[in-house]
Amino acid sequence: MERSKKLILVAHCILNSNSKVTGLSRYPGALEPLVVDCIRKGLGIVQLPCPELTFLGLKRWGMTREQYDTPMYRKHCRTILEPLVFQIEDYLLNGYSIEEIVGVDGSPSCGVNLTCSGYSGGELDEALNQHSNLREVPGKGVMMETLTQLLSEKEIIIPFSAIDENKPFA
Numbered sequence: 001m002e003r004s005k006k007l008i009l010v011a012h013c014i015l016n017s018n019s020k021v022t023g024l025s026r027y028p029g030a031l032e033p034l035v036v037d038c039i040r041k042g043l044g045i046v047q048l049p050c051p052e053l054t055f056l057g058l059k060r061w062g063m064t065r066e067q068y069d070t071p072m073y074r075k076h077c078r079t080i081l082e083p084l085v086f087q088i089e090d091y092l093l094n095g096y097s098i099e100e101i102v103g104v105d106g107s108p109s110c111g112v113n114l115t116c117s118g119y120s121g122g123e124l125d126e127a128l129n130q131h132s133n134l135r136e137v138p139g140k141g142v143m144m145e146t147l148t149q150l151l152s153e154k155e156i157i158i159p160f161s162a163i164d165e166n167k168p169f170a
């Protein structure tokens with residue numbers, strides 16, 4: 001069968017919510033409406049790496065963008081994204097199109113329109129109090145920002161969008 005030569009890149013947890021911080025998943029495995037829509041459109045689905053899972057593992061706490069915005073984490077994002085950016089470049093050089101990159105709004109790493117802020121420092125018991133400081137703010141998460149930079153270094157333009165887990169999935 002003829003291939004579509006069209007791809008979509010999605011944040012890792014859209015296909016595998018097991019990667020999320022414990023307690024934060026809104027669906028059991030893959031986000032069915034988005035996946036079914038991609039299948040119906042004939043899009044190949046490429047899964048981005050989960051930068052938080054590969055940095056801090058499954059026992060990590062929920063954190064804010066300020067906490068992840070370090071030179072070490074930025075380097076980590078760059079390292080795990082570089083092989084993927086080479087793949088994107090090769091697809092484009094061979095006449096494929098990358099329709100979209102889909103992130104997760106509100107994430108400190110994968111937010112596109114919104115990320116999260118509110119770190120107030122201190123030990124964990126104080127940090128629990130920090131929960132009341134948490135807020136969504138405009139801007140990209142650290143990994144999506146890094147991906148934008150890596151693509152821009154190669155003059156590759158791909159539109160970004162994001163799922164909003166606070167709204168029902170259509």
Ligand code: SF4
Pocket residue numbers: 011012013014019020021049050051052053104107109110111
């Ligand atoms: S870091 Fe990104 S891929 Fe990983 S769980 Fe959070 S939103 Fe999903």
